[in-house]
Amino acid sequence: MTSASLTPESTPARRTVMAAAGAAGLAAALTACGSGDDSSNTGTTGNSGTGGTGGDTGAGSGSAGGTALARTADIPEGGGKVFEDKGVVVTQPAAGTYKAFSSKCTHRGCTVGSVADGVIVCPCHNSHFSAEDGSVKKGPATQPLPAAKITVSGDEIKLA
Template sequence: MSDQSPDPAVARRRLLQLAGAGGAGVLLTACGSSSDDTDDAAVSTTTPATTETSAASGAGDSADVVAAVADVPVGGGVIGTDLVVTQPTAGAFKAFSKVCTHQGCPVSSITGDKIKCKCHNSQFSIKDGSVVQGPATKALSEVAVKVSGTNVVKS
């Protein structure tokens, strides 16, 4: 039995190889998604009323309700399960897909008159879903809505 320790240069090289392989995995994971994608605590939005509550108010088919009128602030909006509902001016409601047109992340917040995607910082107008700041180059898809009683519903 030999009591020789390994060559320090070989040991250091092996350590760097292992660290490099681990680092590449971390980099590939980071390119796939952002850890912020699941950080709901940082999202400052209001969730629209549930369809059960909205249906109880007697306005519109519960399947078509996208938000309660009272939940959508003038000059802002709310992000629901599938749609972003905005009220750019009093009484004028708009709805858009909540999927960012850049790489498909869900938009995450509404600040002032901008709908924001935290994945890559694209921003869209609450008025028409148009791109205010890239990298997105296409507007959010608009969905026709109208007010029915106390709710905003799909047209």
């Protein structure tokens, strides 16, 4: 390189470079988050037994494929289980009714930690969400957990 090619007028300011790098990182993060959230919002939760609000009423609805998550016996009534590697939390708010939501808290993006007594709890800032519909029960979160699509066939729960 020659010194003529690196004049202060021809090189971007450090602030410009840092802002561009930060914007690129933010765009990548939002694309990844938005992609999962968008698909979650368009789907409904599957359940078996009696229909629940906001969910499919037929067992095994949807395609026969999908990623196996758990057996129905693995999801306690009134509770649930977080599948951090799959990005979902599956609940059983009432006997035989299974719901699924994003496991990413809408407050700061932490993974929710537990489900008990009909409440999904985020350990980072103690936001509480309904195991029935993902709605906020206690802040600081202000947005509900987006629904995720599952199917229940026999005793198997699959991520659709």
